[in-house]
Amino acid sequence: MGPTTDWPTRDLLSHRAAATPQRTALIDVATDRTWTYREFDHRVDAVTTALEADSGERLGILIDTRPAFATLFFAAMRRGVTVVPLNVRETTRELATKVERTGLESIVCERDTEAAALDVADAVADGGPPSIRSVDEPGDERTQSLAVAHEDHSPTHSADAAAVEPAPLERDDTMLVMFTSGTSGDPKGVRLTIGNLVASATASAFRLGVGPDDRWLCCLPTYHMGGLAPIVRSTLYGTTAVIQREFDAEDTARVLERFEISGVSLVPTMCKRLLAAGWEPSDALRFVLLGGAPASSEFLERCHERAVPVYPTYGMTETASQIATATPAETRAHEGTVGQPLAFTDVTVVDDDGNVRGAGDTGELVVSGPTVTPGYLEDAHTDAAVTDRGLRTGDIGRRDEDGRLWILNRRSDRIVTGGENVDPGEVIDALRSAPGVEAAAVVGLSDPEWGERVGSLITPDGAGNGETLEIRSVLDHCEDRLAGFKQPKTIAVVDSLPRTASGTVDREAARARVLEDGVDITDLP
Structure with a gap:
């Protein structure tokens, strides 16, 4: 008998393409294009080959929500390179600081962010300027083309097409560095491993369920965990990610109906705008994962009245998204709860001295489990946040005897x-x-x-x-x-x-x- 393993040995897309190559991987709302997992896999092979010329162990991505982001993400995973998503809404100074802290030697941009990427390269003071490549036709001679990452690129699908040998995959390999605001004005660089991403996807499936014909609408920015997570999860599940490049209440309402979306991640503001636009959920919609900000009881009641299947969630970048998620029934029976922790995630309520509080007592939430980051870029941030019990969230809350959580105060104001x-x-x-x-x-x-x-x-x-x-x-x-x-x-x-x-x-x-x-x-x- 040969060796056995209970862990992915190469990038997640390689496994998925081998298992169900004919299933639909991605749908691009803007172009109405569809890719099977076989086609998606070939696109990623082409981009992986094109990226071989780029040096460095980290790849910066300065593009907004579009299929090219997903292609670059899995190409980096195939190469064994860490992805650093950069917020397209930030200033040159903010971005340059993050480029310096992560030691980026290469940034991939798009037409709308090319000028910003070049400004960032000029502003970098430490480590030398990164090279700039664009998935669109470059508008500046300093920018190199990465046309194979563009959605219109169609790599050869013949049997003799060049395939890329994926880099070996380990649980503890850092796949992402995502920045999240701290309390001192210095955003923290959160390291997320392959293990964190797979554990999060697995636990989420246990809470939300997965069907073979599921379609998860991705309309949040993919440089945030809430926008990237649906793409990672859909690939692991073998289901379809539908990518809408920009949220618009009326357009998104039509997309939800037309593509028979079964799940969508939104922040409360988005959901409020959908309701204001007269949106009525279809029978296909199983869940609206509502995170990013607290949702009021009055708003949740409006959702119930309009038959919107809202699942309020409490999560952090440091936990690759969800920590706890409430079902629609729980939100009605237990007002204000964000639900019970997901599978394999433990949440403890502690006092100022680190002593565990009982049910109903208020204290800081400490979270542990396989979704929790191994630490931040800087050891000082890690040492301040990680304890013997797990990661200090800085959030004040309580839990009841059944483990349901209530978040009382926002993290560090x-x-x-x-x-x-x-x-x-x-x-x-x-x-x-x-x-x-x-x-x-x-x-x-x-x-x-x-x-x-x-x-x-x-x-x-x-x-x-x-x-x-x-x-x-x-x-x-x-x-x-x-x-x-x-x-x-x-x-x-x-x-x-x-x-x-x-x-x-x-x-x-x-x-x-x-x-x-x-x-x-x-x-x-």
Whole structure:
């Protein structure tokens, strides 16, 4: 008897193409093109070969949601290279810092991000500029073509077509480095292994179920875990990922109906827009995985009334997506719960000293299991977050006797706007660097569309000889320092920041002051 294994020995697509080559792998809504797993596998072979000229152990991808992202991801896995997804909405400075921290020697872009990629290459100070390749026709002579990754590329499907020998696959191989906002203004680079991704896909299947004809709509950005996870999971399951390049309420409603989508990942803002557009779910839809931001009980009740099968989920980049997910029945019977932890995931509630709390007691959530990251890029971040019990989430919550979780406070005052994480410290640093600003406070304000919006208080430094600090000039200063979703949407100028007895900023008082005296930036001249 030959050797046996209970683990994938090569990239996930290679296994899937060998098992069910005839099944549909991807559907591109924009072009109406469809690829079987055999065809997808050939595309990845072609891209893997083209990437052989690229040096380095990490590949940066600066493209938005499209099939080319999936092709590049699996080509990197086939080569044994780590993928670093880069947020197309961030500024040159933000991206350049991440390129330096990950030591990227190559970035793949698209037509819409080529100029940004070249700006990033020029801005990189440490390690030398990365090479830039585009999946579209390059618009600059400094950009090399990677046309084989374009959706129109059709590699030879003949029996003698060049195949690529996949790199050996190990559980502990780092497949992804994804950045998530920290509390100090320094985004953390999260390492996710092949084992993390497979464990997450497996546990999710146990909670959501999988059918042979499932179609998972991917309309979230693939540079976030919520957008990439459906592609990874569909490939592992042998089901179909339907890729819509940009969410639009009316268009997405039509896509859900036309393609008989059985599952979709959304943030609450997206789902609210669908409902506002008059969307009615079809019989084919089994689940709407709702994450990225808290969903109110009132909103969930609206979903129930409209027969939307919502599954509120609590997760982190550090756990390759889901930690706990509630079923529609649980959300009605246990208001506010995010459900029980997924299979193989353990969640413990601890006090400030690390002692385990009982059912109903409040404390910090600590998570352990095969989906949890082995650590961050920097050891200091890892040492601060990883304990003997598992990963400290920084989230405050409680659990009942059956293990259902409730999340009470957002992690370290982080603001979540439209599914994007905003670190208040980073925004404060940008505001304080503006001429005429002495101090700043940043808080999240409730927003009916985005969940939260960024609000801020700023104080003048007194150097203006009594002149009023101009809010518009401060906002202009922040434009090239902060991505649009991080910039304050409501701002007020005050004489001093409200503080507690210990001297720290009183966040609740600051929030009330912003609401009372703040100016909506849309009202500025």
